Amino acid sequence: MSGMIQSLGPHAGFILASYGAVAVILAGLTLSIVRDHRAQKRALAALEQRGAGRRRPGGGAP
Amino acid sequence: MSQPETAHCLKPAGIAIAATTPAWRQARGEFADDMASLIDLANPTRFMRFSAALLPWLAGVSAMLLVLGFYLAWFVAPPDYQQGETIRIMFVHVPAAWLAMMFYAMMAVSALGTLVWRHPLADVAQKAAAPIGACFALVCLVTGAFWGKPMWGTYWVWDARLTSVLVLFLIYLGIIALWRVLDEPSRAGRAVAILTLVGFVNVPIIKFSVDWWNTLHQPASVFRMGGSTIDGSMLWPLLVLALGFTLFALTLHMAAMRAEIMRRRVRTLTILEAERLDRLAAQAGSIPA
Numbered sequence: 279m280s281g282m283i284q285s286l287g288p289h290a291g292f293i294l295a296s297y298g299a300v301a302v303i304l305a306g307l308t309l310s311i312v313r314d315h316r317a318q319k320r321a322l323a324a325l326e327q328r329g330a331g332r333r334r335p336g337g338g339a340p
Numbered sequence: 341m342s343q344p345e346t347a348h349c350l351k352p353a354g355i356a357i358a359a360t361t362p363a364w365r366q367a368r369g370e371f372a373d374d375m376a377s378l379i380d381l382a383n384p385t386r387f388m389r390f391s392a393a394l395l396p397w398l399a400g401v402s403a404m405l406l407v408l409g410f411y412l413a414w415f416v417a418p419p420d421y422q423q424g425e426t427i428r429i430m431f432v433h434v435p436a437a438w439l440a441m442m443f444y445a446m447m448a449v450s451a452l453g454t455l456v457w458r459h460p461l462a463d464v465a466q467k468a469a470a471p472i473g474a475c476f477a478l479v480c481l482v483t484g485a486f487w488g489k490p491m492w493g494t495y496w497v498w499d500a501r502l503t504s505v506l507v508l509f510l511i512y513l514g515i516i517a518l519w520r521v522l523d524e525p526s527r528a529g530r531a532v533a534i535l536t537l538v539g540f541v542n543v544p545i546i547k548f549s550v551d552w553w554n555t556l557h558q559p560a561s562v563f564r565m566g567g568s569t570i571d572g573s574m575l576w577p578l579l580v581l582a583l584g585f586t587l588f589a590l591t592l593h594m595a596a597m598r599a600e601i602m603r604r605r606v607r608t609l610t611i612l613e614a615e616r617l618d619r620l621a622a623q624a625g626s627i628p629a
Contacts, residue, residue: 287425289490296429296486300436300479304588307475311596318602325606330613 382461384601391594398591405584412577420574427574429487434562435582436479439589440508441543443473447515448540451533461597463529464604466536467519468596472589474512480505492556500549501557504542511539525604 283290413431420427447469453462484502485495496502515532522528545552550559561569568575 285425286428287419289424289426292486292490293425293428296432296483299482299486300432303475303479303482307471308592310471311592311599315595315599315602318599318606321606322602322609325609325613328613330609330616 382459384460384464387461388598388601391598395591395594395598398587398594402584402587402591405580405587409577409581409584412580417574417577423491426487426490429483430574431578431581432585433480433483433487434578435585436476436483437505438582439585440473440477440480440505441546442586443469443476443589443593444508444512444536444540444543447473447536448543451536454529454533455537463525463533464597464600465593466529466532468593468600470512470515470519472592472596474509474516476585476589477505477509477512481509497556499556500553501546501555504546504549507542508539508546511535511542515539525607 283294286293409431413428417427417431419425423430447466450462450466450469453459454466481502484505488497489495515535518532518535519528522531549555550557562575562578570578
């Protein structure tokens, strides 16, 4: 590992910092989208289980 | 002339889409028929079904391309004769810059879809794209700064290209903030669409800033008249990574659109439930004890 870092030359810190930033930003974005997706799915399932939005039998549009 | 019949799909989501009848299609001819097919394809219910099937494949292909691209970028591409090993930063910086602009262009098209055609998925696509575009703009700025310090001797300079990309990032933040401020999705969609179209003027400025002004940033070297100036040994890793990042961003966009459609369904169902409970309470109150 240290050999690989040394092979990056005198600017290894800048190169690794760039890739670190990419990893942090894109992992954060992915995580936030996945969490949001799961949260909405759970909320929707809970509402549908409660029968929210169902019209009353014989009743008009809500 | 009879009015075209419409069927409102996905009513609980508050996203109504007009499904046209054959009579309407006959009246409006072939072009209208094609347009109706496009609208049918893009209705939210079909999108949810289609995206659920496509998403794992898209994620898998983008992951494979990213792994291949990073392998080529780190172990195959040689150091540049001038930049040395810092060329490795370009393999993430350049695709991020392209995607930041591509997502803004997608948002501008969606804004037209919202304002002109009132397409039911247009503002969903626009809202889902903003954080992704903002993140790629941020990646572009941060990696550019880390490249600039060893190559130019500074992290930042108020150069036309750098400044216009910073403006793009700030516009993205403004759009995200506007979505959060306005609670009602269709009202927010129209306001954001106008802001998006006004902000689109910045995209050609970014692209041509290196030609219009004397900038520290180098001019285009991949897509240019007369072909790329980059050697194939570096160009291929760049193109593979660009494709990988693009598919990855589209995967995220599709997942974010699905979350947004579900959020709107949740909102509509919550309102319907509250109205139903109100009605029940009113009925209970009107019955004498």
